[in-house]
Structure formats: C-alpha cells, structure tokens
Amino acid sequence: MNRPLPGVLHTPGFAHYGIAWSPFHNNRLALASSANYGLVGNGRLHIVGLGLGPGGLPQPGIDKFYETQDGLYDAAWSEIHENQLVTASGDGSIKLWDVMIKVGSARISDLPIRAWQEHTREVFSVDWSNIAKDQFISSSWDGTVKLWTPDRPRSLTTLQAHPSCVYQALFSPHQPDTVATCSTDGTVRIFDLRSPAYMPSAPGANSFTAPLAAAALTIPASGGEVLTLDWNKYRPWLLASAGVDKAIKVWDCRMVKLGPDAAQNPAVGGVCEAHLAGHEYAVRKVQWSPHRPDVIASASYDMTCRVWSTTPQPGAGHLLYIHDPHTEFVVGCGWSLYDEGVLASCSWDCRLNVFRV
Template structure:
C-alpha cells in the first residue's frame, strides 16, 4: 500500500446521500455537510452540522424541500452557512437557530451546484449553476450584486482566488477553465449582466474534450490551479502563460497530468498547509492524495461515488470525504 492505513472516523446519515462538505473557518472540529435524499435525483435535502470531537456526531440538521448540492461557511459570522439547492435556490442558515433559513434567494433558473465564500472580501460569496451563470452576493442584500454569463453550459464550480479578491475561476460542461477579472469595467455592479458576457473571460484554458467537474486554486502559488473531470485525470495548470486574442487570453500550461482514477474525478482540493499536496475524489469510490505529482495515498472504504473531500484548516494532514453511501469519513493521511 502507498501509505499506512488507519481506520477512519465514520458518520452514517441513513437515507441521505452526501454531495459536499466544508470545514468551519472558525471552529477546528466543525463540519457542514450537504446531503440529498434519493441520490439528489428527487426529494428533499438536509444540511447536517457535524462535530469531530471526541468522535463524529451530528449536532443539528436542517431540512430543505429539494436536494442540497453544496455548502459554504460564512467568513464573517461563525454560525452562518449558505447552501445550494437543486430547485435553484440559495439559503443562508444560522446554526444557533431552529428550523428556518434566515435568508433565501431565487435567481438561478436551474440547479445551483457550487458556492464559494471569498476569504479576502469576506462579505461576498459566489454561486454557480447549471443555467450557465455565476452570481455574486452579499448576504444582507435582497438581490445578487452581478451576474456572469460565464459559459454556454452548466458551470460546475466557481471559486474566488485566495490571492487576489477580484479574480474568479470557473469550470464547465464545455471542457474549459475560465478566469475572470472582476475589476473589468464590464463587470460593474451597476449593470446586472455583463456587456460582453461570453467573451469577457481574462483567460480561457481548454482543459479537456469532456466536462470539467471541479477546480481549486493552489493556496501558495498564485495562478496555479488543479482540475478534475470526466476524462478521469487530475491536471495542474500554470495560468500565467497567456496568448492574447480578440476576446481575451487563451492558454495555460499543463504542469502535471495525474492519471490513476478509474472514473470521473468529482472534486479536487489543494492542502491549506502545503503547496504540493492535493486531494481528489472520484466516482471510482476512492479519494486519492498526491504530493509533487506522485500518488501517495488511496482512501477506499466508501462503497459509492465519493463526491466531496476537504482538508481540515487547522489540523495538518486531516482529511474528510463524503459519498453517496451516506458516509462521512475523517482520517489522517
């Protein structure tokens, strides 16, 4: 085996397949878990608030009318979390209150598939949807700040750069990774849509001939990103290499091509503690850990698609995975 295997801590949530997890930026042992009944195809959803001390257990859960696909913690309020739903809605929850969301937005016309709270502009978060758009939000406003018509097709993920607050990356069904500079005059919040929405990307990276399902920014190296998708490969991109065209830049150099997964890669996440360590989760029911481009660990106790993984922000080497088998695993690599 590629590394010593210690049994993970396991939490089972019967009847709810997991889609995403997020470690709290405020509390070392708190995890938010987005889940859906019937594998997210039909039925309701559930937000679980989980503690990892002294063992894994559910502190509280909130029911939703449709499945939940993603979750993100507020960077301002330690008890607030935002969820993305299959009915196109976004909800803000206070985990100290019971039953009902404290805010709700319904602008996306299809499933909301990802959420990201900026860790620099801490009052702002982004959502991406199957409707092809990305929207920027401030929680105390009734409507979105602005809308990026980022792709012609489903936007699986949109993430703010951890280095520059005005830079946002997206990935899509169309096989591309795009980087947007929100300082562009076209993105002024006074207009609700961009003047040249489909050609406004500062950089377009042709990642794959198939869908790109996930991306993540390296936390130490600006403009280094990882992607994963239907082609089963994890790829690392240096997006400083740009060839300018009439509608923006095209380029990006593939710094590393990491084969190994047997099915589509559903999630990639760089370690917050190392510039060289990357985790990937896949429909092959494994989570894999890479270090400097080499496969160093395989986590394979799950019995269904592994669709989420996340590194602890406080405890180096501690990794969580969630899957359609209704299990949340926490283990040390």
C-alpha cells in the first residue's frame, strides 16, 4: 500500500510535534518541534516552503526558523494576517510570530511580536477560528481552555473544560461560538460560548479569576485518554476522536440525552457513526480532509500515518492507505488546503514527509 518515497525534510536534534498548513499560501507550512522529544530543552518553529522535487513530488525546505526556550507542541496560522502564526509551548506560554520581520540574520530570530503567559502548565494545542478570524484558542495540561485575540494583553475567556489535561481544543468550522475539547478523562466536550453559563454572576467576577465550566454536551468517547479530535468540514455536527484505545471514532453530536438534573450537569450524548480500527498503538492525531466529507487521516505511535474512508470501499474496507517510512512515533498529520490528496506527516524521527495519497 506504499507509494514512492515522499519529499522529506530532516531537522536533526528536533523531534516534531505539530504541523499547520498556511491558509493563504499553498506552498507554506509551519512545523512545531522540540529538543529531546519535548521532555526538556529548547524548541524550534520551522517555516517550511515547498518546491518540486524529482518526479514532481513536493520537496520541503526550511525558509526560516525561530528558537524558543522551551519545547513547542503546536502551531496555528492567523486567519487574517498571512504572515502571522501562534505557537503552544511547554513553559505555558503562547507566542505570536511574524515571519516577515527580520531581526539579525535573515534566517533565524528568537523574538515573537507578542507573548502571553496565563496557563500554569504546558500548552498543548492552539487553533485559530476560520469564522471569527480575530480569535484563537489554546488548551493546556492545567485543564483550561482560553480564548484570545492578538490585540489584547490577556485572554478574553477561560473555560475550566476538564478536571485534568486538555490535549486539544478546536473551533467548529461551522459555528463561530462552538468549541470541542478532549482530555485525559476519556471525554469529548462541546462548549457554546453564547451560553448564559459563561456570563459572570458574582459582582466583580470575570472569566479570568472565575473560570467557566459548563459544557453543552459531554461525549463519553473512550475508557482511556482521548488525545485528538477534529470537526468534519462538511457535516456541521460530526466530529472524530481518537486516543490510547487505538481506534478512531466518528460522532454525531446532535444526539443529546438530558437527565433529570440537566440544569446542574451537562447533557450527555453523541452517537458513534463509525469505528475505525487498525492502528497498533495510540492514535495521536486525526484530521478530516478539507476536500472530501468521508476521508480522514490519522497519525499514530505505531509509526504510521493512515488514510481512512468512513464509507467502506469494496474489497478494502475503511482503510485506504498506509504511509510507513517513519522510524519513530508519528505525532502529526495535515492535509494541504489547496492541493487535494497531498498530506504531510511529522514524527519524533525529526522528519517531515510531504506526499500525495
């Protein structure tokens, strides 16, 4: 099930954690990396440009990189400024970078244009809204999700989303005030930022000093940790989750069950539409295709990146493709927003692969 070798970018000494394709440029992506597998040491943000290699395959190369004092776990491009992006760091900080600002060398700088330090533990994900384009969110091991805008010195809202680590938080691509989260507690939760539950009730209270907690919907997605999720780009209330149970599950969030104490406790629901099994170890990343409503990519600790269809294919089942040149955990994958079928994967083997499925 393998294809010819893809374009490969090797960054010795820096294991990868996350990739993000630019929403403005079809040949640019960001790569969040960490020294010593993210356990201790510096981080590095690589700005990667794509050219054409042998056989017409995409060939990635480093246009610029930024050094940070702690490891980087994720990156997200701005939806309003083509040259800006934010990163999530192991020291709890969030930094905003402008790739056109040159300080010293044309290839290396370590100066963000803005930084925030509110999370008390590692920030593990950042996501920029593609509807409310002046806002982004972050999730942290401190159990909170924070809403930000680049021109404010403090967060706009803090959600006490889960009792423990929040691995990922994502805006819905269809509803600007809807956010989904996943956590070590085995649940996926949906938050509606328009809910009265998010309005401060005590005199002088605000969401910075009194975090908000009420989820609109809780999905008991797994008996173990849920490491990743993603919204379907075509069906508004469909999302996928995956984690340590090695399975990818597709949920319809419209199915809600209200208990007798619904006023005090969040609704519980979600119907599992598909159960995609095949990975041998935990699934670290899932992402729906931006071009087809039934195709999803996954990255796993079994050192593979896989592509699935939620509609079984004759003679093939749900699994469409396996990409296995990596020699360490594959922790990130991302579809090109402009070129259908082009997928990128990143790994602890310090290699970014860009290939056509």
